[in-house]
Amino acid sequence: MAPKTDKQKSKYTVDRGWPGGFEGETLTRRGFMTGVALGAGGVASAMFGLPALGFALGPIFEKTEHRALLDVGSTKDFNGDTYLPAVITTTAGIGQAGKTLIYVRKNTNPTDKQPWPYIAISTRCAHLGCPVRFIEAARSFVCPCHGGTYNYEGEVTGGPPVRPLDRFETFVKSDRVLVGERFSVNSQLERVPTRDPGAHVDGFWQVLYPPRPTV
Amino acid sequence: MPSKPKIPKPHKIPVSKLPKPPIPSGLTRVPKPGTTRDDVTVGDVAAEGGTGVVAWIDERTAGSGFLRGFLFRKVPKGTNWWYTLGSATMFAFISQAVTGVFLAMYYTPDPVQAYESVRNINNEVFLGEFVHGMHKWGATVMTVLVFVHMARTFVFGAYKYPRELNWVVGVLLLMMTMMMGFTGYLLPFDQRSFWATVVGVNLNGTGPIIGPYLADFLRAGSDFTATTLSRFYAIHMMLVPGLIGALIGVHLYLVAKLGTSAPPWLKSKLPDEEKKKV
Amino acid sequence: MSLILGAELGPKADPTTTTYVPRPEWYFFFLFELLRVIKPPELVFVATLGIPNIALALLVLLPFYDRSPERRPTRRPVAMTAMMLTIVAMTYLTLLGAFAGSPTQIDAEVEPQYQYGKEVAANSGCLGCHKFGENGNDGPGPNLTTIGQRLPKQAIQRTLDNPTPPMPSFKNMPPDQKEALVEYLGQLR
Numbered sequence: 143m144a145p146k147t148d149k150q151k152s153k154y155t156v157d158r159g160w161p162g163g164f165e166g167e168t169l170t171r172r173g174f175m176t177g178v179a180l181g182a183g184g185v186a187s188a189m190f191g192l193p194a195l196g197f198a199l200g201p202i203f204e205k206t207e208h209r210a211l212l213d214v215g216s217t218k219d220f221n222g223d224t225y226l227p228a229v230i231t232t233t234a235g236i237g238q239a240g241k242t243l244i245y246v247r248k249n250t251n252p253t254d255k256q257p258w259p260y261i262a263i264s265t266r267c268a269h270l271g272c273p274v275r276f277i278e279a280a281r282s283f284v285c286p287c288h289g290g291t292y293n294y295e296g297e298v299t300g301g302p303p304v305r306p307l308d309r310f311e312t313f314v315k316s317d318r319v320l321v322g323e324r325f326s327v328n329s330q331l332e333r334v335p336t337r338d339p340g341a342h343v344d345g346f347w348q349v350l351y352p353p354r355p356t357v
Numbered sequence: 358m359p360s361k362p363k364i365p366k367p368h369k370i371p372v373s374k375l376p377k378p379p380i381p382s383g384l385t386r387v388p389k390p391g392t393t394r395d396d397v398t399v400g401d402v403a404a405e406g407g408t409g410v411v412a413w414i415d416e417r418t419a420g421s422g423f424l425r426g427f428l429f430r431k432v433p434k435g436t437n438w439w440y441t442l443g444s445a446t447m448f449a450f451i452s453q454a455v456t457g458v459f460l461a462m463y464y465t466p467d468p469v470q471a472y473e474s475v476r477n478i479n480n481e482v483f484l485g486e487f488v489h490g491m492h493k494w495g496a497t498v499m500t501v502l503v504f505v506h507m508a509r510t511f512v513f514g515a516y517k518y519p520r521e522l523n524w525v526v527g528v529l530l531l532m533m534t535m536m537m538g539f540t541g542y543l544l545p546f547d548q549r550s551f552w553a554t555v556v557g558v559n560l561n562g563t564g565p566i567i568g569p570y571l572a573d574f575l576r577a578g579s580d581f582t583a584t585t586l587s588r589f590y591a592i593h594m595m596l597v598p599g600l601i602g603a604l605i606g607v608h609l610y611l612v613a614k615l616g617t618s619a620p621p622w623l624k625s626k627l628p629d630e631e632k633k634k635v
Numbered sequence: 636m637s638l639i640l641g642a643e644l645g646p647k648a649d650p651t652t653t654t655y656v657p658r659p660e661w662y663f664f665f666l667f668e669l670l671r672v673i674k675p676p677e678l679v680f681v682a683t684l685g686i687p688n689i690a691l692a693l694l695v696l697l698p699f700y701d702r703s704p705e706r707r708p709t710r711r712p713v714a715m716t717a718m719m720l721t722i723v724a725m726t727y728l729t730l731l732g733a734f735a736g737s738p739t740q741i742d743a744e745v746e747p748q749y750q751y752g753k754e755v756a757a758n759s760g761c762l763g764c765h766k767f768g769e770n771g772n773d774g775p776g777p778n779l780t781t782i783g784q785r786l787p788k789q790a791i792q793r794t795l796d797n798p799t800p801p802m803p804s805f806k807n808m809p810p811d812q813k814e815a816l817v818e819y820l821g822q823l824r
Contacts, residue, residue, distance in 0.1 A: 158699060233580050236649060238650070240468070241650055271559040272555075279755075288671045289762075289764070306693075338559055351568070411682070468648075508718070517703075518698075518704070537738030538685070542659070548648055548649060549645045557659070561683075
């Protein structure tokens with residue numbers, strides 16, 4: 143290859159000997175038109191593409207609205223010795239699919255960590271969300287999918303779950319037990335922001351599972 | 358002109374004599390009585406051009422040339438039934454698309470009505486359970502075919518140069534097929550579908566950092582809502598099938614462009630030996 | 636096939652169940668079983684997303700790290716072995732998934748007088764931690780398939796009342812159920 147001359151380095155198209163070069167131009171017409179066409183195409187695609195993408199991704203950043211407290215029964219129904227199942231509607235308007243089952247008992251020893259008058263435990267396994275069952279005889283919760291087991295407090299005693307079972311806020315109003323939002327608890331049973339099953343809330347691992355904007 | 362340095366001539370590859378591919382009768386021009394084919398002039402062709410529907414379409418699309426090149430392309434010796442798995446997979450996809458479109462006519466993507474509408478398809482609609490069954494078992498057939506097709510490509514080493522890109526496209530198609538299996542599973546909205554989807558979404562949620570966002574995206578929020586079902590429905594019947602269709606196009610184009618790979622045990626003969634035989 | 640088998644539609648979706656055992660479509664069984672095989676909580680994401688994604692990446696990049704021009708299967712021992720191992724592993728996991736029963740069911744037959752005890756065992760969550768023949772989870776508790784050989788009935792009774800943690804105590808179990816359970820466990824040999 144011949145060494146580059148000053149002319150070839152020039153910014154003018156004529157000097158560089160490009161076909162379609164024109165006096166005083168730094169860009170050929172063909173290059174300019176190609177650029178404009180691509181740019182216009184890009185702008186047009188972005189005009190429908192970006193809003194559509196935002197439309198699809200929007201729910202990720204939207205905070206779930208708090209729903210009204212749900213009545214699960216009279217205060218006389220529950221005691222501290224065993225859990226009773228109660229069906230609550232967490233999402234209204236979608237029929238059966240919006241319901242979920244919780245286990246409720248009286249909190250006989252409220253502490254700073256667990257100030258709730260009643261303990262309401264979610265039946266979503268903290269492994270991958272299968273439905274756990276309370277086994278009265280063993281006083282423990284057992285998950286049928288991958289063999290996770292939890293004790294009476296919902297703490298993991300075996301299997302792959304990464305944290306204790308989630309709980310719900312509880313309130314008492316004129317002798318009725320009311321259930322509020324679901325929240326997750328760490329291995330010390332301290333309240334932490336609600337996570338999905340499978341998300342760690344303890345030690346180093348919790349760094350990898352940040353709380354989401356939706357909750 | 359200055360003399361160029363002599364480049365050694367490459368081996369001449371003998372042109373194999375194949376019979377001419379068949380042409381639809383509408384495209385063959387019958388010469389006028391008393392003339393031969395060679396006497397046909399440009400004017401005659403113009404005068405007779407476009408008689409018949411096939412010729413009319415062909416004149417305007419030049420499709421016959423493309424179709425002949427595509428459907429009657431040369432294939433190496435020794436191809437066998439294993440080479441038909443790709444076409445079989447595509448046929449399974451087409452059958453899924455057709456049955457899927459017809460199922461969509463009766464299906465309601467709403468958490469309250471979905472189950473009832475599927476039960477209606479199964480029990481009330483004429484041939485409903487049959488078409489639903491074809492779609493359901495067709496999914497299984499398609500998945501199996503995709504895997505066997507992939508195993509065939511692997512064993513025959515057909516993913517090697519120059520077909521690397523086609524392999525990558527194929528793996529993308531495998532992912533899409535799995536995605537179809539996952540999103541379609543929720544639609545009948547029975548116990549099985551619901552819980553498999555809960556677990557499936559939470560599986561995505563276990564990924565570090567982006568996992569929780571991914572799960573929120575699939576569910577369209579932090580809880581299972583009405584949007585979740587319509588989201589799965591849209592992904593299952595529009596987004597992914599569209600991508601699969603486009604990718605199949607690329608896949609087929611590359612197959613036609615690069616040609617079918619010969620079976621690996623086929624001995625390649627030197628051109629001289631080939632000549633002796635002929 | 637669809638004529639004979641039709642399209643089975645199960646009971647309507649019910650998130651409030653506590654007895655339903657979720658199962659994926661059969662071609663996802665191998666992924667599903669991977670979750671059961673990998674136990675430690677820290678490794679959950681390895682089973683859920685790690686291994687499948689690594690396998691997928693290996694597949695996509697296959698033509699880029701397998702650069703040898705050799706195409707005959709007999710001359711590619713490494714590739715063929717890798718494929719065979721993958722197929723065997725996937726088949727094994729799929730079969731495991733296909734034959735894994737529900738955790739509230741014990742398949743092994745027993746004599747009629749022990750039937751009630753078997754039902755108690757199946758419905759008390761024992762299978763969450765113990766294995767009974769082909770059913771149940773392998774750990775954290777010991778395999779109970781032949782527990783009667785290793786422990787006399789009195790010892791089984793004692794263990795139920797005062798077990799080693801993390802096993803919960805079954806002290807509060809109704810006496811007739813506990814008796815049936817001990818009888819059932821004692822005859823497992």
